[in-house]
Amino acid sequence: MGGLGLQFDSIFQLIFSLLFMVVVVTAISIVFSIVAIPFSALGKFAQSLIERMRTQQFAQQSAQAKIDARLERLFPRSKAPMPDWVEVRAEVVAGGGLVELWTDYHSGGRGSYSQAAFGDHYEAWRRDAPAQLAALDALERSWGAERDTRLVTAYVDALAALKRNGDTVKWVQTQLRLGEAAVARDGPLRAMAVPAYESALSELTPERHPAEWVRAQHGLGAVPGDHSRAARAFGQALAVLAKSYQRGDLANKLSWICIKLDQAYALLQVGRAGNAPAAVAAECAYDEALSMLEATHDPERFGRAKLNLANAVETQGDCAAGTAALGHYQRARALYQSALAFWAEQKLSKYKRMSRNLERLDDKVPSREWLEFGWRSLRVAQPT
Helix, strand or coil, X not given: CHHHCCCCCCHXXXXXXXXXXXXXXXXXXXXXXXXHHHHHHHHHHHHHHXXXXXXXXXXXXXXXXXXXXXXXXXXXXXXXXXXXXXHHHHHHHCCCCHHHHHHHHHHCCCXXXXXXXXXXXXXXXXXXXXXXXXXXXXXXXCCCCCHHHHHHHHHHHHHHHXXXXXXXXXXXXXXXXXXXXXXXXXXXXXXXXXXXXXXXXXXXXXXXXXXXXXXXXXXXXXXCCCHHHHHHHHXXXXXXXXXXXXXXXXXXXXXXXXXXXXXXHHXXXXXXXXXXXXXXXXXXXXXXXXXXXXXXXXXXXXXXXXXXXXXXXHHHHHHCCHHXXXXXXXXXXXXXXXXXXXXXXXXXXXXXXXXHHHHHHHHHCCHHHHHHHHHHHXXXXXXX
């Protein structure tokens, strides 16, 4: 202790000195902590203010970038002074006004049309059928979240322009094209399928336009939702196709078989809803198709048709009761077994899934009732 220049008379003085030093250091720490709190708060506030300013600046830049992108989409400088009328039309449909769009066009320095000229060019573009069809082609090839919504407008505009020009042939072709596009999609376009096909059929006759008539009726039948309508439409198409393939047209014969199977399936769905005559008609339709469909040409389609034939007979049993129902079920069982034997022979996929049809039929009729029905059938068959 003496080497340090510190002398203590007693141990108590040493302890007191140490305690005093601890108190002083603690007090200094507390003072610095108290002083640091407002400085720390001020630093955090300044940091948050800087972050807020950066966020606002970024938001402003993003907003401006969106505005610039929108203006470039509507009024591309590469096409100055001609706007992109497809994009202008989309904004008009979305609720934008031509006056407001012209203001954006004019204030952005992207073109020189006056307000009147801007509106005149827009209306001229809407009346120009080739321009509308070109816009429709471009939209069909494009992708995007709003594509189908834009396609609705594009088809309406193209059909209106063709109607004004009196181009009935292209108008009908575009209606058929609309129907086919609508059937293939969900959303706002799907609702236009039936009106499109019906509009096309209003301008067609089976005698003068057999190919277009069949195409329209087949398309109308393919629209999901109404199996009765589908069966009627397929029947109209089959009536026209039958005349063609009977004259030796192989392509139309194959088309007839495909549409016949479609008609049979539609009738089967109507039958499943409790319509016994439709189930009988479905059986007849499958019989006709199978009589003309070569098993070796398309084994999977042939096998599926055989299964659906059995399904049509089973559906007749569902619509009947008592002995009549058991008779249909017994015949359906034999048809299912024949169809499944064909599937096994051809080594077709989904065999196990298709075999559930037979299991379902067995669940409907307990084995005791099968035996009783078989015994009664034998008694009836015995000679008197």
